[in-house]
Amino acid sequence: MNICCIGAGYVGGPTMAMIAHKCPQIKVTVVDVDARRIAAWNDGPLPVFEPGLDDIVRQARGRNLFFSTDIDTAIREAQMIFISVNTPTKMYGVGAGKASDLQYVEACARRIAAVARDDKIVVEKSTLPVRTAESVRAILSAQHEGPRFQVLSNPEFLAEGTAMRDLENPDRVLIGGDPSAAGQAAVAALVEIYAKWVPRAKILTSNLWSSELSKLTANAFLAQRISSINAISALCEATGADVDEVAHAIGTDSRIGPKFLKASVGFGGSCFQKDILNLVYLCEHYGLDEVASYWEQVVKMNDYQKRRFTQRIVRGLYNTVANKRLAVLGFAFKKDTNDTRESPAIYVCQDLLAERAKVAIYDPQVTAEKVSADLGVKDLAAAGVEVCADAYAAAKGAHALIICTEWDEFKTLDFARIYQEMHRPAFVFDGRNILDLAALHKLGFTTSGIGKSNGE
Ligand code: UDX
Ligand code: UDX
Numbered sequence: 262m263n264i265c266c267i268g269a270g271y272v273g274g275p276t277m278a279m280i281a282h283k284c285p286q287i288k289v290t291v292v293d294v295d296a297r298r299i300a301a302w303n304d305g306p307l308p309v310f311e312p313g314l315d316d317i318v319r320q321a322r323g324r325n326l327f328f329s330t331d332i333d334t335a336i337r338e339a340q341m342i343f344i345s346v347n348t349p350t351k352m353y354g355v356g357a358g359k360a361s362d363l364q365y366v367e368a369c370a371r372r373i374a375a376v377a378r379d380d381k382i383v384v385e386k387s388t389l390p391v392r393t394a395e396s397v398r399a400i401l402s403a404q405h406e407g408p409r410f411q412v413l414s415n416p417e418f419l420a421e422g423t424a425m426r427d428l429e430n431p432d433r434v435l436i437g438g439d440p441s442a443a444g445q446a447a448v449a450a451l452v453e454i455y456a457k458w459v460p461r462a463k464i465l466t467s468n469l470w471s472s473e474l475s476k477l478t479a480n481a482f483l484a485q486r487i488s489s490i491n492a493i494s495a496l497c498e499a500t501g502a503d504v505d506e507v508a509h510a511i512g513t514d515s516r517i518g519p520k521f522l523k524a525s526v527g528f529g530g531s532c533f534q535k536d537i538l539n540l541v542y543l544c545e546h547y548g549l550d551e552v553a554s555y556w557e558q559v560v561k562m563n564d565y566q567k568r569r570f571t572q573r574i575v576r577g578l579y580n581t582v583a584n585k586r587l588a589v590l591g592f593a594f595k596k597d598t599n600d601t602r603e604s605p606a607i608y609v610c611q612d613l614l615a616e617r618a619k620v621a622i623y624d625p626q627v628t629a630e631k632v633s634a635d636l637g638v639k640d641l642a643a644a645g646v647e648v649c650a651d652a653y654a655a656a657k658g659a660h661a662l663i664i665c666t667e668w669d670e671f672k673t674l675d676f677a678r679i680y681q682e683m684h685r686p687a688f689v690f691d692g693r694n695i696l697d698l699a700a701l702h703k704l705g706f707t708t709s710g711i712g713k714s715n716g717e
Contacts, residue, residue, distance in 0.1 A: 262287045264454075265339035267369050269293035269302055269328060271424075271531070271600060272386060272417050273345030274309050279428040281326035282317045283458040290327045290335040302328035310599040310626055313425035333376045341450065343415075344369045344397075345386040350535045359542035361390050361535070370400040377408045382447045384413045388476050388536055390543055394437075394469045411447035413438045414469050416476030421530065422597030434464045437472020477540045481556055484533040486521040488562035494524040494712030495569065504712025505694055524712045526609065526665060526692030527567040529594030531602040534560055567605050570711070571612040574690050577709055578660060582618035586684075588655040589613075591666025591693075592624035592632060599626035605692070606665035607635045614645055621647045623655040625668055653679065661688035667695045680704050 266277045269291045281289040293299050301308040303322070307315060318326065329335060336342060344366055351362040366387060373383060383401060385394060394412045401410040414437035419427040434455045438448035448466050455464050467475070494504040504524040512519030528534075537560050544553035575582055594604035601607065610620050614636070622632055629641065629648035638644035649655040652671065656662055656679045664671060672695055680687055689701055691710045698708040 262341070263339045264289045264341045264343065265335040266291045266343040266345050266386070267293070267332065267336075267372075268343075268345035268347070268365075268387070269295070269298050269308070270345065270347060271309050271421060272419070273343065274302060274307070275311055275314055275419065275424040276345070276386065276417060276428060277343070278314060278317045278321060278326060279425065280454060281321040281324075284454060285321075285325055287454070288325050288327070289321075290329055290339070292329050292332045292335045294330070294332070296330050299328045299330050310597075311422070311424045312597060317425065332372065336373055336376050336381075337378060339381065341382045341384060341454075342373055343384045343386045345417075347531075348387045348389060348535075349531075350538055356542050359538040359545075361388075361539045361542075363389070363393065363396075366393065366397065367400065370397045373410075374401050374404060377410075380409045380411075382411045382413060382450060384415050384451065385473070386415060386417055388416060388480075388532065388539075389414075389473055390539055391470050391473045391477070393473060409443070411439065411444055412469070413447055413451055414472035415451060416472060418476070418479060421600055422595055429458070431459060431463065434459055435467065435472050435475055436464065437467045437469040439469065477536050477543075480532050480536040481540055481559065483521055484528055484537055484563070485556075485559045487523075487525065487528045487533075488559045488566075490522050490524045491527065491566040491711075492562055494566075497712035498714060501714050502712075507712075524694060525566075525605070525667075526570045526711065527563045527605040529602070529604040529606075531600070534563070534603055567608045568612065570605075570690070570692055571609050571616075573709060574609075574613070574661065574663060574688075575616055577688055577690065577707070582613060582616045582660075584617060584619060585660040586619045586621055586658050587613055587661050587663055588649075588652070588659040589620055589622045589663045589665055590624075590652055590655065590671050591664060591668055592622055592627040592635075593666050593668075596666055596668045599631075601627055601631055601635050604635070604665070609663065609665055609692070610636060610646070617645070619645045619647070621649050621655040621659060623649040623652050624666065625670060653682070657682045658684065659687075660684045661690060664689075664691045664693050664695060667693040671695060676701055676704055676706070680706060 266273045277289045277291045298308050346365040348361045351360045398412045436448050436451050438444045452464050497504040508522040511517050512522050537556055541553045541557045592606045593601055613620055632648050633641050652674055686707050689706045689708045694710045698710055701708050
């Protein structure tokens with residue numbers, strides 16, 4: 262069997278690597294319009310940093326896993342085609358700022374329709390608005406004579422940083438298909454692939470629309486938990502309660518559960534905001550205004566949390582950060598990834614730069630090139646930004662340490678050394694609640710965490 266995946270990104274690359282790893286009898290070809298990305302998948306360093314990914318790609322590449330820019334050949338040779346291109350928030354026209362931009366998905370469907378010579382199963386891997394499969398199917402079937410297509414929805418629930426673990430041992434795999442016999446045969450073909458390593462009981466099947474909507478709903482629920490605990494963190498700061506203690510206390514209730522209750526500077530990543538806004542847009546489209554504004558509040562709370570964190574920094578530093586060197590530790594949207602999409606660090610840095618601070622950034626995986634693109638500044642030095650080689654270099658001569666990403670290495674820094682090299686009073690603003698603030702306080706730092714009262 263031949264599989265092709267269009268889109269060699271954070272989702273397409275790791276997912277196909279896992280299928281190739283688990284199913285040596287299937288030939289998997291990942292294609293992309295971006296030749297540089299494909300070259301990196303072939304020669305490294307891989308364009309996506311995920312623990313464990315390197316090994317799997319090295320074993321399978323050239324055996325049954327291939328990366329190519331020859332999209333047409335890969336489509337033609339495949340019996341099953343995954344669409345895994347990006348679906349960013351649309352920034353123009355109708356639905357600007359909320360709806361998903363489906364131009365790349367549509368382009369894929371048109372390409373498949375144009376070059377396919379035999380029947381194919383087309384699998385939506387990208388996260389899509391409900392009923393997108395209808396449009397994909399309409400485009401594919403526009404030629405009356407010609408191959409027949411089945412469209413499946415198979416949303417990806419992997420989280421970045423743990424992608425390989427999530428792919429190897431998923432909570433569930435969801436496959437949506439048409440109720441017709443041909444639709445169910447296509448579902449069965451995809452079930453067969455996952456069943457090579459995922460227990461059957463964890464492979465759920467549903468109709469197309471349920472599958473598409475489940476992905477948006479899962480992300481909305483996860484993001485809602487973070488916004489909920491972050492909302493409580495503001496109340497903790499005002500009252501002297503400690504948000505980690507509150508999260509622990511409520512998380513032991515088995516109905517609530519302990520996961521996704523970590524208060525933070527705000528959630529980031531390519532999915533949560535985009536998918537909720539998309540959900541909001543869909544609700545508005547169907548005239549469900551109350552439902553739309555209910556979910557929109559999750560994003561508003563997240564914006565508030567990011568802004569609140571910066572305001573706390575400025576207030577803590579005697580209401581002015583102009584010309585003060587501030588060490589920002591972490592720029593990725595979470596640990597163990599080089600992905601910075603919608604990273605709260607971007608907003609924090611931009612707000613601090615607007616206050617005329619000098620920002621010294623260190624992240625173990627994010628390059629200066631990416632920082633400059635994300636902050637929208639060509640000349641980093643002129644904008645007051647320095648990208649440093651390690652945390653110590655960033656902290657040297659700084660007034661404050663600002664933790665934006667929860668990288669493990671930040672927990673074990675030599676804070677006594679850092680304290681010696683900082684201005685006094687030396688501040689720590691822990692936007693991830695990963696540091697032992699009491700121990701830092703003993704060293705002399707003035708400390709501040711999310712959902713904790715100041716100056717512990
Ligand atoms: C995925 C999903 O597709 C998205 O819907 C989901 O919400 C998040 O995960 P991701 O893999 O993170 O997106 O996106 P990205 O890393 O940007 O990769 C997409 C790739 O598709 C890029 O390499 C891009 O070059 C490629 N692409 C895009 C094509 O090959 N053809 C196109 O027409 C458009
Ligand atoms: C998310 C979903 O988890 C995944 O199922 C979906 O396929 C894609 O979107 P991802 O964005 O990779 O995955 O990361 P996730 O671990 O969900 O974290 C998202 C953001 O929330 C990060 O910025 C993270 O730091 C933040 N977060 C997460 C918190 O602030 N607190 C938490 O308790 C958990």
